[in-house]
Amino acid sequence: MKKNAGVTRTMWMAIAVIVIVVIGAVIAVWYVARPQPAGLTVYSLWSGDEEANFMKVLENFTEQTGINVTHIGFSTQELLIGVPTQLKAGASLADLVIAPWPAWILDLAEDEHLVEVTDLITATKYPTGYINSVKDTAGKIWAAPFKASGKPGFWYKKSFFQDNNLEVPGTYQEFKDLLADIMQIDGIEEPIASGDTVGWPLSDTTEAFIMGLGGYQLQEDLIAGTVNWTSTEVRDVFEDLRQLLAAGYFSEPAEWQSQVAKFWDEKYGIYFMGSWITTMSQIGDVSDLDFFPFPETDGVAGSVDYCIIPKYTENLDQAKELLQYLAGAEAQETMVKLGGFLGTNVDVPDTAYGTLDKKVLDFISQTTVHIVPDLDDAVGGRFQTTFWDQLKLLWVSPTTGTLNSVLEALQEEAG
């Protein structure tokens, strides 16, 4: 009798297992085969306010075309690595990707993973430099410029400068004097905030020094690889930077957004950052914010967010439609009006810009100022992470020995 009970229990357990497996299989099949919502998927680096602004642009697109768009924001590393990995596997979950790395885009184009956009946009509607960065040697264009971010200089709090009788510097010597003055102010930890995360805030600051002290041409030559990192002209620029670091004018690198909060709390006097700082919630009152360019600079790094279409997309026509919309003046005007960014299309009217954005636009539009690509974005690859990493080293150990080792490491990676 007991044996029978055991057999019955075993039988019921077996039936239960089979039922669970069957139900699991049915659910799995349904999940895989369920009808997917029609529409496009866009990848970008944006989150928070930046994403919210972009979503408004996408909503306008959906209203006009009836095409639904899903946006997925990634971190720098996720996008930098995730997209090429998918493409190299011959697949893409995104129909359109927005990324600010021209070298990365050209590498993907060279490996034949992208759709050519030469005929989808009017190249003359954009600054030549923006287009040339994503044009291959055969003259084919592989990405459409969407929005741009200027990295115009050092941001400061007007009331802080006023309260402490500080003046915007016009020369490099005045800049150094300003740092010395800020250093003396009570409550100040260091004069300049240093941002960190993966390293781009330090590279942006360094590029300002390269262009400000060595000229925009030096940055272009470094991108092209025609100047060595160990050459005298590069060493001279880095030596000036090293001296400021050694004097304690820069803070220890810390998470860049938390540094914006500390900057606004007057723990630091100035912060080198892109124009997107005007949209950040840490800035209490944007009307109290202003910037000054690196003294006597003749160059400014412009970072452009480019739209690319992976050739593996299943919604090619719709993706092309979205790319054309984002590259057009209407979408860019919407984005510009939301603040923090510049349009790339020349048809975006000046009236769309807020006061600070207009000031940035006016500064970078001067004939004496050249817009050059962001150095580490333009070179890309392993050089980019090496550049970030070596700058972190220089920031925390600003000795002559470290400087030599940093420049040698950069040359080794660039060479």
Next chain:
Amino acid sequence: MRHCKKKQDKTIAYGGAETKGRTITPLVFLIPAFLLVTIFVLYPVVSTVSLSLFQDSKFVGFNNYLELFGRRSFSQALIHNGLWILIHLPLSVFFGLLLAVLLRQVKGGAIIKSIIFLGMVIPLVVGGILFRFIYDTDAGVVNALLRFIGLGSIARSWTFYPDTALISLIIGTIWIWTGFSMIVYSAGLEGIPIELYEAAKIDGASRWKTFWRITVPMLRPATIVVVTMTLLWVLKVFDVVYVATFGGPGGASTVMAFEMYLDAFQAFNFGRASAIATILTLMTFGFAAYMVNRMAKS
């Protein structure tokens, strides 16, 4: 008796078939495992080794390996992995054994052990983020402690500096890994016959002598397990480095697995990344084979 003879005859008659069946049946059961190992282990290993001999689809022989050993960052990574082994391995073994022995005799030791073992439950990615906070200048508990004991002047973000980044990570992971060695040693201690200790006591052996002459030798199998697992883990350490320092500053905390990641997914140089993977595999395989052999002998 007649019955037995009949059975014996039957065995003789079918002996060959039975032996054959005994050989084939286990093999049949091994097929699924063999297939899985072939598809998910052997094939990737062979592919990786083969890929390490190519660069952009061109056969380059051992060039990727030669290039690696000529690179400063890889030499740095090799040295750092060596330092992980030299520092992390003895300390985590020592603390694991110490805690296992001490907590065995303490009331509520099991609860304390569970708390210490919690470190092992933390994913290393989370561990890496924790380390960034723990070592942070303003928010970090390490610097708070230093300030409390009057050493505030040396407070800084320990993972940011080249001279302290690597050692900070190693110390942090010792905290995480000690829970593992403590648990293995605790299980080992339970397996030592009590009679041995009683005999030693009767013979008048001191506690120190008993520890060295009975406990340590009897824990040899546990030690081999701890050393093997720790070595393998240390050789392939990646996640905590990626999250806490990204190998920096200036490559000060880079390790081989991180270099492999950079080559594969930053430079998209799969040939060179495969060469690192092959070197790592050979090293871990060599260590594992040696330790397993010792374990079998012991």
